[in-house]
Each structure stands twice: as structure tokens, then as C-alpha cells.
Amino acid sequence: MSLQRRILILATAVVLLAAVAVTALVRASATEDRKNRTQADGPQVTRGPVSLDPAGGDPRIVFRNMAWGPHRDELATVPAAAPEGDRTASGVACLRFHAAAGTGICLRAEQGGVPDRYRAVVLDARLKEVSAHALAGIPTRARVSPGGRLAAWTVFVGGDSYAGTDFSTRTSVLDLSTGRLEASLEDYAILKDGKPYRSADVNFWGVTFTADERTFYATLRTAGRTHLVRGDLAARTVTTLHENVECPSLSPDGTRVAYKKRVPGLPAEAPWRLHVLDVASGTQTPLAEERSVDDQVVWTDDRTVVYSLPGDFGADLHSVPADGSGAPARLMASALAPAFLG
Structure with missing residues (x-):
């Protein structure tokens, strides 16, 4: 040379x-x-203790704080009775978050990485790191089972939006009692319309767990269609139940699934309406929220669901009755990924 x-x-x-x-x-x-930069008209946010302990006092909400200022993106808490009140920030930053029974899952960006790298971090009730797992893509969904034994997360590994058709996801489930990680639900056997099914285009996302710490629901997409599936972690199988379901969220009583459904005639970039499915009867109920919601909703109780919509500072949280009645209302400004505790 x-x-x-x-x-x-x-x-x-x-x-x-x-x-x-x-x-x-x-x-x-x-x-x-x-x-x-401080958000002039935003909530007051100060540093202080944040707990995921379900018996840690009055009912409260723990969420990702989106208000501008030194505590943006940190997990913060407010009393459930005063969601627009002053916030206590933890110092722990997450992009996606969920918690139940004293266990949290925090999907976060690694600091200083070019290109970006991400981790799923399991948190104890005091937000201390229990374990961490590298992510294969951009965080989008996270859930902890009602008993705190299982955690699941979904990342985009190709594309970055559910609205289009050119994305690919990877969904993992971690058993916190054994440390066993199911790296991808795509390894599970699929029973579709009563028959074994295999296809290279299978994608899963949006896990929600039942109270038995074994069964889950999720979205399966294949051949251009989405399906609600029920999964069995012990048998490593999933079974299709209902079509045109995305990002399911099981009610606390285990009888209904809230989800986003594509509605023909809506814009390609905003195609969804929230519905609730009665699992036993198969009856679908459209909710009163008529805006397109790209989120996996959270149930506050058996009567109400909460979800995010774009806001002035990234995202706001809204609520609506789960039976199709009433009207949507803003719950919190500048907030994302809530967990309702206590």
C-alpha cells in the first residue's frame, strides 16, 4: 500500500x-x-422517595414524568386522589415502565451509547436494580404480572411505529422467581383457528398477565392481520381467540380485555379506536374515546381505563369508562406509563 x-x-x-x-x-x-428547561405552567416536581410497595400508604400513581425540567423522564409519584398535584421524582429514568406487587420493570436507554442501546431493568419496591437485560431494539411496551412474579417487554427491532406495516417486534417474558428468560414469544407453538400454525412473518407484542402467574394474553400479527392470543408459559403455546386486537390489557377481575382496534376508513397514521372485549361471550364494546389511541391501556379498577395521547410536552394521560358510557377526561398532563398502586 x-x-x-x-x-x-x-x-x-x-x-x-x-x-x-x-x-x-x-x-x-x-x-x-x-x-x-423548566415547564412554566407545569406541575411542581421535587426530588424525594418513591416506593412501589403496594402497602406503602394511600393509593398512588407511579409514572414517567414528562414535564420539562431537571426531573423529566424520571419515575415520579402523586396521590391517586390528586393526579394533577405536586409530584415527587425518584431520580430513576425510564422510557417505558410498569409495576405491580412491589416489582417494577423499567425500559431505559444506556447512557453515552452511539448508536442508542437499551436495557430492561427489574426494580424492587425501593427502585433498586435487581437484574438487567439487554434489549434488541427500541422499547415500546412493558408489563408486570399482578403477583409481581413475571415481567414482559416488547421492542421494535425494525421500523418504529405500529401504524404502518413495515415494523418488526420482539417480545420477551422473564420469570423473576427462577430467572428464566423467554427471549422471544416467536419460539412458542401457535394454534390458529384450531390448527397448528407456522409462518416466518409472525410478530408478538403487548403482553398482559392473568392472576395465575402462568397465563397471558398478547397480540399476534401474521399475514397482515392481528389476533388476540392466550398464552401458556408452562406449555409454551399460544392460541388465537379474536381478530383485530392490538395491545390487550386484562381487567383486574380477569373477565375483559381492553385493546385498540383498527377501524376501516380512519387515516392510516391514526387508525385505532379503543374497545373492550368480554372474553367469555366475545362481545365487543367501543369506548367513548373517539381519538386514535396508540397505547396499551392500564385499568385503574374494574370500571375505568387510562391511556396516553400526545400532549404539549410529549404525552398526557386520559381516562374513560370501560363500559362504553360517559366521556373521556384528562387525568394528568405531561405523564406516561402509569402504574396504579395501593
């Missing part, structure tokens, strides 16, 4: 390294600027 060619290669490498360094610096600076 000639001296001139070696110099050219060295110069090119220097330029590329400089570009990477500048990109990282700009992104870090932008992130710091956003965190230090």
Missing part, C-alpha cells in the same frame, strides 16, 4: 471519528438543555 493511500485512509478515519464525537456531543447538549 502506498504512503499516499495510507494517509488518505487515516484522514478518512479521523473525519469519521470526529463526526461521531460531534454527534454525541450535540445529542448530550440537547438532552441536558431539555432537562434543565
Whole structure:
């Protein structure tokens, strides 16, 4: 290799390294600027203790704080009776979060990585890290089982939106009592319309658990259609139950599933309406929320569901009755990924 060619290669490498360094610096600076900017009309947010202990006092909400300021993206808490009140921030940052029975799952970005890298971090009741697991893509859904034994998460491994058809997901389930990780539900045997089914285009997302710490529901997509499936962790099987169901969320009494459903005639970028399915009868009830909701809803109790919609500072939380009556109402501004505790 000639001296001139070696110099050219060295110069090119220097330029590329400089570009990477500048990109990282700009992104870090932008992130710091956003965190230090205070939201003038937002909630008061101060640092303090945050607990996931279900017996830790009055009912409360733990969520990702989206208000501008030094505590943006941190897990924060408010009393359930005063959701728009002052917030206590934990110092623990998450992109997606859920908790139950004193256990939390936090999907977060690794600091300083170019390109971005992500981890699923299991948290105890005091938000201390119990274990961590590398993620294969961008975090999008997270759930903990009612008894706190199981955690599930979904990431985008290709594409970045459920609205289109060119995305791919990976969904994992972790048994916290044994440490066993099911890295992908795509390894499970599928029973579709009563028959064994195999296809290279299978995707799963949006797990929700039953109280027996073994059974779950999730979305299965294949051949351009989505299905509600019931899964068995011990048998490593899933069975299709109902079509056109995405991001299911099981009611506390285990009888109904809230989900987003694609409605013909709506815009391609906003195609969903919230529905509730009675699992036993198969009856679907459209909810009073007429805006398109791209979220896995959370039940506050057996009567109400909560979900996110775009807001001035990223996302706001809204609620609506689960029986199709009433009207939607904003629950909290600048908040995402709630867990209702206590």
C-alpha cells in the first residue's frame, strides 16, 4: 500500500471519528438543555422517595414524568386522589415502565451509547436494580404480572411505529422467581383457528398477565392481520381467540380485555379506536374515546381505563369508562406509563 493511500485512509478515519464525537456531543447538549428547561405552567416536581410497595400508604400513581425540567423522564409519584398535584421524582429514568406487587420493570436507554442501546431493568419496591437485560431494539411496551412474579417487554427491532406495516417486534417474558428468560414469544407453538400454525412473518407484542402467574394474553400479527392470543408459559403455546386486537390489557377481575382496534376508513397514521372485549361471550364494546389511541391501556379498577395521547410536552394521560358510557377526561398532563398502586 502506498504512503499516499495510507494517509488518505487515516484522514478518512479521523473525519469519521470526529463526526461521531460531534454527534454525541450535540445529542448530550440537547438532552441536558431539555432537562434543565423548566415547564412554566407545569406541575411542581421535587426530588424525594418513591416506593412501589403496594402497602406503602394511600393509593398512588407511579409514572414517567414528562414535564420539562431537571426531573423529566424520571419515575415520579402523586396521590391517586390528586393526579394533577405536586409530584415527587425518584431520580430513576425510564422510557417505558410498569409495576405491580412491589416489582417494577423499567425500559431505559444506556447512557453515552452511539448508536442508542437499551436495557430492561427489574426494580424492587425501593427502585433498586435487581437484574438487567439487554434489549434488541427500541422499547415500546412493558408489563408486570399482578403477583409481581413475571415481567414482559416488547421492542421494535425494525421500523418504529405500529401504524404502518413495515415494523418488526420482539417480545420477551422473564420469570423473576427462577430467572428464566423467554427471549422471544416467536419460539412458542401457535394454534390458529384450531390448527397448528407456522409462518416466518409472525410478530408478538403487548403482553398482559392473568392472576395465575402462568397465563397471558398478547397480540399476534401474521399475514397482515392481528389476533388476540392466550398464552401458556408452562406449555409454551399460544392460541388465537379474536381478530383485530392490538395491545390487550386484562381487567383486574380477569373477565375483559381492553385493546385498540383498527377501524376501516380512519387515516392510516391514526387508525385505532379503543374497545373492550368480554372474553367469555366475545362481545365487543367501543369506548367513548373517539381519538386514535396508540397505547396499551392500564385499568385503574374494574370500571375505568387510562391511556396516553400526545400532549404539549410529549404525552398526557386520559381516562374513560370501560363500559362504553360517559366521556373521556384528562387525568394528568405531561405523564406516561402509569402504574396504579395501593
